[in-house]
Amino acid sequence: MLTREETYEAGKTGRIGHAMNFDFSDEQKFLKTEARKFLDANCGSDKVRKVLDDEANSHDEALWKGVAAQGWLGAAIPEAFGGLGLGHLELCIIAEELGRAVAPIPFASTVYILAEAVMLAGDDKQKAEILPKIAAGQLIGALATSEGPGVLSAATLKATVSGGKLFGMKIPVTDGDIADLCIVMAKENGQPGLFLVHLNGDGVSRAAVKTLDPTRDAAKLTFDGAPAERLGAAGEGFALLDQILDRAAILMSFEQCGGADKCLEMAKAYALERYAFGRVIASYQAIKHKLADMYVKNELARSNAYYGAWALNTDAPEIPSAASAARIAASEAFWFASKENIQTHGGIGFTWEMDCHLYYRRSRQLSLVIGAPRVWKERLVSHLERRNAA
């Protein structure tokens, strides 16, 4: 039973007076079981390693076709645009399973970022053109903001659009080597804005770059007069980008939760079978407490991710704070679980053959790809400052 203080604290959500339905439904949990079955059959670590070990192999094409056939690419896309028209909660569930399987496909770039951005800010023509192709698995997306080391800002942004043509360089662009359509941040008339650019068209050159996580490829993109079409209103720039990233952060936090939970399971399974000094290492408090710490971080991340899912699914005004919290907690949980999973395994965990590093690598990819946690911490505090001052 919760104490009065605890329930009072819970009531401080501003939603006091409600008993709660803060979990996924049975139908959604069934989807989770089915998604896991599909990925167990089609995305074992042997499949992930094919992408990891072969530099020419950018992603698992068979798996990409498979998830398209499952309808996952259009899970949250309305039926009118060729999607399944489910909600974002279903997409969150799929994301968690993809993260657990360290799926080597451009799902995040295409679904969490491009599809979400077009649904959020695209005009009717853009929606009609882009969303059905995404749902059908015929179009891979990417997001190009970074131009070099450090945090991008309006002051450092160099790429420009002039007369509908894009000039500049972006590095790294996750899935930039395979994407068909890319959202690019660039200045037009001195104002930062977002633009849609077809990467297979004129004025685009791409070069693959090596990354910490070769199961998710990235590229350097150079634009020399590539045709660029504005996404959203002129000058919305960073404000629109923030909205897009908030949505992506919530969905990605589920991938991170899935990966973090898998790391805890791996560590536990190994600790229960590995003997040292005459007993399983799972019986040592140093290991037990390490795994308990993982569990605590994973649960904090999961609870924050759930709140993000609720905010996203209801398009609530709480999306910015919920997204930041979900991303910060999930980045921390996945990093901690992936590094301490290696530590729990000892020497064998440091080998290429063990799967531990697949998760360690993916935790870095997910924590960096839409901005590092410290950037999100600053975003969160700025948001809280404004909210509490108002």
Place this chain on the structure above:
Amino acid sequence: MDFNDTPEEAAYRAQVKAWLEVNAAKPFVADNDGEGGGSMAASKAWQAKKAAGGFAQITWPKEWGGQGGTPIQQVIFNQEEAKHPVPPNPFQIGLGMCVPTVATFADQATKDRFVGPALRGEEIWCQLFSEPSGGSDVAAARTKAVRATDGSGDWIISGQKVWTTGAQFSDFGIVVCRTNPEAPKHKGLTMFWLDMHAPGVEVKPIHQMSGGSGFNEVFFTDVRVKDSQRVGALDDGWKVSLVTLMNERLAVGGASGAGWQEFMEAARSVPGLDGQAALKDASLREKLADWYVQAEGLKHTRNRTMTALSRGQTPGPESSIGKIVSALQMQDLGNTAVEMLDQFGIIDDPDLAPLHAAFHTSVMFSPGLRIAGGTDEILKNIIAERVLGMPGDIRVDKDVAFKDMPTGR
């Protein structure tokens, strides 16, 4: 996924609201003695009202004066009650832990005698488990109960308990005693209930490092109890006490006190590096974000727990993380706030630093919170063993007679 009541829950909430509006309308003014003792008359009066209305222990069976209600109904009542300025509740240990334990094992006459008065707040109970020689290791209790030599079948209790919450105003208590030192430690304990006003019971407040005295030492000098005051079978006290302790972890709440909002407000007005507000210091902003994320994580973990209750399920193990996170945060946040004040931070005087008193309280109280109701370390063991299914520690005392166990001091 939403935050809404089911229709049944909404109906129950409406009923509760209506009752509270009539019965909890008069504002309660605290005596502000800090330890809950001075407001006792008000607390007892409010408890009696709740009992008369059937809201004192909603989940208890009707024969005990409850409603036979569900846990979520109790949650709903607690939520609504918290909106009213009601007095503190010194009855929770008794009603949540002691009385259910006694009632589970006692005969009808004993139940009839105790359940009603406890429910109405007429009698207060305390739980006498921890000892100077065993806090985390409760089964190492040394307080002994031996048969009286007069053939009455009575028991004579002597020894000492410690960290007993509310002993100073309790009427009864449940106490775990060593009855068979020849047996291994878990197998030689017996539980009794006793009258805290009986001859030979002496309660002394503990002077905490934080300055206050919220807990007590209780000394037993040849306290005589009847065999009918035994709770459960002879030498079976460990199993009986597990029934009691199962409730404790949920009853020891998370940290209250200053949180990220209070820190943020303070940081707005305190000068930081380079003469701007401390809230502009990057290191503090990063910490502020971490605390917010933790607090949100705990809040929504509670929401998940309540959801399980609402769906009629047993809450998952996620509810076990609360105190471990909040107690550590209380210490970290309090200390960071004190360090934010720089040299001035050493001043612990509400007259000179009225806006910062809550942070000093956190610094000085959080060490206790990290220990009470299961230390950080014990809670991590519990997560590892009960949630993750990892093996228990190797027990060197398991098959040793209690009297032969090494004890140190």
